[in-house]
Amino acid sequence: MSQVPCARCGDFIESSDALYSDSGELVCGGCNAKAELATGEERAAAAILSASGTSVVFGLAACFVLNPCLAVSAFGVASAVGTFVMLHRNPDYRARLGARAPIAIGVAAFGLVLSLVAPFVMFALRLLTGYSGVL
Ligand SMILES: [Zn+2]
Secondary structure, three states: OOOOOOOOOOOEEEEEOEEEOOOOOOHHHHHHHHHHHHEEEEEEEEHHHHHHHHHHHHHHHHOOOOOOOHHHHHHHHHHHHHHHHHHHOOHHHHHHOOHHHHHHHHHHHHHHHHHHHOOOOHHHHHHHHHOOOOO
């Protein structure tokens, strides 16, 4: 039986038990599981960031483009609230986001405010300029 060192932790493992990491290194089962977990958390962190950005996009669209029956505002609010809920319920994702967590919160808060003021912004625009959105 030949033994190989794990590329991550350096422990010697039976070559038959060794697994390949994403980058093609031989790693032990423990390091492989950790890497997979980290990949999943990173994906979730990216989803949280994208939800916060989505709330701003919906908020801007609701203010200046269209907001039939306040539907676009509702989507913006839902995206922002989704961001807060995901961050609140998952400390692991918060940790994974690190310095990006406050950014996600700030962006989502901005999107939330935009979505909420959208009907008033649209109303003011219509009153002042006659512009009433694309639709
Ligand atoms: Zn290892």
